[in-house]
Amino acid sequence: MTVKVEQLTGGYGKRPVIKNINFELTQGEIVGLIGLNGAGKSTTIKHMLGLLTPMEGKLSISDIDIKQDVEAYRRKLSYIPESPVIYEELTLQEHIYMTAMAYDISKETAMERARPLLKTFRLEDELNIFPSHFSKGMKQKVMIICAFIVNPELYIIDEPFLGLDPLGIQSMLDLMVEKKNEGRTVLMSTHILATAERYCDRFLIMDEGEVVAFGDLKALQAQTGLSGKTLDEIYIHVTQGGQDT
Structure with a gap:
């Protein structure tokens, strides 16, 4: 199973919010989607869910293109939103x-x-x-x-820990690890970087609508020249435009 996001440009109306987004998720991994508010994380997720139509680019899960068969594509994923959607x-x-x-x-x-x-x-x-x-x-x-x-093959989880008590947070993390070990893939947007560093296999850092770093911690350290630094330190560095912190 592979999730492919290729040359994705999109947003709301005619104004692009995300530009030329490229990444690939593989089977059995947890990937942290990280960025400042307004970096384009939610817009990327909405495109991956099929809630927004791309201006350019391709989206596929296990070679099922969202444009060719949106229902089959959507059945490959499930979504946990930041704010619960409850029917009264x-x-x-x-x-x-x-x-x-x-x-x-x-x-x-x-x-x-x-x-x-x-x-x-x-x-x-x-x-x-x-x-x-x-x-x-x-x-x-x-x-x-x-x-x-x-x-599903892919779980897309947007800020999953908001409102959860510590026991609920740990249960959620245990579930993600369990699904990863079953060969499922998790894309998790979060601001809790210490937890992301501990549980995620790779990290996708976005800034101003673009992917600015992608890979495991060692790859991020190599990409930014910050050998031995934590995810927190790398994140602050790249979102401040590469300035020393």
């Missing part, structure tokens, strides 16, 4: 069933996959509750459960 009229169980229907998974299979996740996130007694009444952290856990019952 649906219970937690109905959210799980709706996700199953979207991905052509049986209700039985969906619930079988959901049960250990419900237990992990302490929501097993909340199946018949409307998540619109949940705290933000609990709503985020609903999003996580729905995304992980799909078992």
Whole structure:
């Protein structure tokens, strides 16, 4: 499985926000998508999800081009947004069933996959509750459960730790590692660089709509001439235009 983003230029209306984005994700890795607010991370993600149409470039997962078969492409991925998207009229169980229907998974299979996740996130007694009444952290856990019952090839996760308590954060990280070990791929946008450095195999750093560095920590150190530096130090260096810090 390979995720390819090739010469991607796009944005909103006629104004490009991201310019000539190129990267490739491979099977069984966690990649950290890193950048300042406004660097183009969310715009890149929206293009990868098919929510925005590129001005130029190609997007594919396992050689399925989004322009050729958008439904088959979308079924290769699941998405956890920064802000939970909850339907007020649906219970937690109905959210799980709706996700199953979207991905052509049986209700039985969906619930079988959901049960250990419900237990992990302490929501097993909340199946018949409307998540619109949940705290933000609990709503985020609903999003996580729905995304992980799909078992896609690619998980796209946008700031997954917002609103989660420390136990929830660790459970989320453990899930990502578990999926990586199963051969799935995770693209995670985050500002928590110490956690990214610990858990990510490679890092994609964006600044002003462009990819300014990509690779594992050693590759980033080589690209920036910052041998032995941490991800935090490299990030500050490249987002300040290569100035000494």
